Amino acid sequence: MNTINQNTFMDLEPFVFEGIDKDKPLIISGPCSAESREQMLETARGVAKTGVKIFRAGIWKPRTKPGGFEGIGLRGLLWMNEVKRETGLLLATEVANRDHVNAALDAGIDILWIGARTSANPFAVQEIANALQGHPDVSVLVKNPVNPDLELWIGALQRIHNAGIRRLGAIHRGFSTYGQHLFRNEPQWHIPIELHRRLNGLPILCDPSHMGGRRELIGPLSQQALDMGFDGLMIESHCNPDEALSDSKQQITPESLNIILSNLVIRDIHISTENLSVLRREIDRCDTDLLELLNRRMRVCREIGVFKKEHNMQVVQAQRYDDIMNERCQQAEELGMSGSFMATVMQAIHEESVRQQIEVFHSNQ
Ligand code: PEP
Ligand code: MN
Numbered sequence: 613m614n615t616i617n618q619n620t621f622m623d624l625e626p627f628v629f630e631g632i633d634k635d636k637p638l639i640i641s642g643p644c645s646a647e648s649r650e651q652m653l654e655t656a657r658g659v660a661k662t663g664v665k666i667f668r669a670g671i672w673k674p675r676t677k678p679g680g681f682e683g684i685g686l687r688g689l690l691w692m693n694e695v696k697r698e699t700g701l702l703l704a705t706e707v708a709n710r711d712h713v714n715a716a717l718d719a720g721i722d723i724l725w726i727g728a729r730t731s732a733n734p735f736a737v738q739e740i741a742n743a744l745q746g747h748p749d750v751s752v753l754v755k756n757p758v759n760p761d762l763e764l765w766i767g768a769l770q771r772i773h774n775a776g777i778r779r780l781g782a783i784h785r786g787f788s789t790y791g792q793h794l795f796r797n798e799p800q801w802h803i804p805i806e807l808h809r810r811l812n813g814l815p816i817l818c819d820p821s822h823m824g825g826r827r828e829l830i831g832p833l834s835q836q837a838l839d840m841g842f843d844g845l846m847i848e849s850h851c852n853p854d855e856a857l858s859d860s861k862q863q864i865t866p867e868s869l870n871i872i873l874s875n876l877v878i879r880d881i882h883i884s885t886e887n888l889s890v891l892r893r894e895i896d897r898c899d900t901d902l903l904e905l906l907n908r909r910m911r912v913c914r915e916i917g918v919f920k921k922e923h924n925m926q927v928v929q930a931q932r933y934d935d936i937m938n939e940r941c942q943q944a945e946e947l948g949m950s951g952s953f954m955a956t957v958m959q960a961i962h963e964e965s966v967r968q969q970i971e972v973f974h975s976n977q
Contacts, residue, residue, distance in 0.1 A: 620770065625778040627751065627815040627843070629702060629722070632665045637878065638817065638844030640704055640723070641869055642668035644859040645681060646688030654851040656695040658866025662873060666723065667692075667701040668846060672712055673858055674729045681857040689719035696720075704753075708736060713743035717750065725753040725846075728785055728797075728822070731768040732757035741775040751779040753817065753846075760787040760800050762807060769811070781815040782807060783846055784837075786823035796825025796862070799833070801840065808841070821848040821862045830864060831872045838876060847872070906961070913965040917972030927969045933962060 628634040641659050646652055646669040656667050671688035673681060692703045704723035707713045708730045716724055724744075730736045731754050744750065752772050757764045765782065773780055784804040786797025804816055818837030820830045834845050850856045853863035864872070920927060937958055944954035 621773065621780075621811045621814055623778060624773075624780055624813055627779055627781045629665070629751075632702075637838060637842070637876075638666070638815070639664045639873065640666040640668045640817070640844070640846040641849045641866075642704075643670075643850045643856065644821075644848045644863060645670045645673050645857055646684045646691055647681075647857050648684075649691045649694065651851055652688070652691040652695055653698065655849060655866065656699050656701055658851060659849055659869065660699040660701055662866055662870040664869070664873070665702060666704055667695055667699070668704040668725075668848075670706050670858070671716075672706065672708060674706075674708060674727055675858070686715060689715060689721070692721065693719060706730075707740060710739050710743040713740055717747055721750075723751045723753060725783065726755060726768065726772075728755045728758045731755055732759060732761075732764060734764075734767060734771070737768045737771045741771040744772065744775040744777055746776070748776045748778060750777065751781075752777050753781045753783050755783040755785050755819070756787065756803070758788045758797075760798075760803055762803050762810075765803075765807060766810065769814070781817060781843070782811075783817045783819050784823075784842070785819035785846075795823055795829070797823050799823055804842075805840070815843040817844040817846055818842045819846040821846070821859070825862050827853075827862060827864050827868070830862070831875065834872060835876055838878060909961070910965065910968055913968050914972050917969035920969065921973050927966055927973065936962070 626634065627638065632638065641662070641664045643651065643655050652669060659667055669688060669692060671683050671685060671692075673683035675682055689705075692705065695701055696703055702722040703720070704725060705716055705721050706727045707716055707724045708727060713724065726737060726740060730740070737754075744752070754765070754768050754772060757768070769780065769782065782804070784799075784807075786795060786799050787803070789798050804818075807814070808816060818833065820833035820837065824830055824833050830847060834847070837845060847869060848859060848863045849866050849869045850860075850863040851865065853860055853865060856863050917927070919925075937955060940958050941951035941954045945951045
């Protein structure tokens with residue numbers, strides 16, 4: 613079991629900013645890309661009206677194919693500063709190399725984020741980390757790599773942490789898959805949950821815009837993220853989403869943003885009722901029973917292994933495995949549980965049973 617890093621990240625500073633309520637989810641919003649001074653100011657005014665305090669905009673855009681809008685470049689930083697002067701919003705932008713970091717720091721950007729294509733590349737992340745050395749006051753958010761690789765995500769966070777950044781957080785924006793699916797990027801929620809377990813104390817935001825890829829998924833995904841205990845949201849907004857030069861299908865107007873934010877139910881994680889403790893103790897008992905049962909099942913498997921070895925039989929009997937899978941999935945469904953969930957559980961159990969029997973085959977038992 614990998615338990616590294618827990619201590620490495622003990623010295624994080626709270627991801628809080630003056631004037632922003634630290635007990636509420638942290639919301640960052642603004643356009644996918646800075647396109648024009650007017651678009652930036654109009655969007656920022658709308659965002660400020662919703663009560664959101666942090667404005668995002670991409671100045672340098674990593675596009676899948678050449679020929680798309682690759683970002684407005686340095687000019688965008690001037691517009692961002694105008695946004696800050698006029699609205700008082702804090703500023704966030706994406707950096708992908710040393711030059712971006714230097715330009716963004718010179719321009720007084722408050723939060724830098726590392727995008728999903730960049731966090732998948734240790735060379736690029738290290739270059740960014742080196743450029744951040746000596747700037748401990750900047751806040752940095754690291755998006756998950758495009759591929760579902762938790763270690764790569766943690767590695768990127770470690771590189772930034774090693775550079776002395778203590779106001780550090782992660783953004784879960786889902787993972788790429790081949791082909792068309794409901795989500796532009798699959799949530800695979802278990803991955804940020806595991807990140808939270810491993811790096812307890814690291815704030816994790818959710819980006820429902822890149823995850824869903826469609827306006828109508830932003831509300832439900834935001835609610836789901838908050839229900840799961842995420843610390844905030846990054847949501848793309850644009851004064852005229854249909855005309856946006858990038859990600860137009862997933863951008864919403866500041867007015868829609870306001871509706872989504874006002875409808876979010878914010879649950880209080882600090883409340884722990886007596887009823888909940890009773891139920892949690894019941895869960896602990898169920899888990900103990902499950903462990904004992906699994907242990908018994910594995911012992912029987914090893915005995916079967918001894919029998920198979922003595923009778924010169926193969927470990928894996930395909931027909932038997934197939935029968936078990938079908939029967940258990942059907943039994944699960946009869947009990948009102950999901951058959952595909954049971955298939956996943958049985959696959960894991962079967963894999964371990966085979967491993968146990970192979971161990972028996974190789975031992976002198
Ligand atoms: C973005 O935030 O605009 C962006 C490019 O996101 P991602 O890195 O998650 O694709
Ligand atoms: Mn985008």
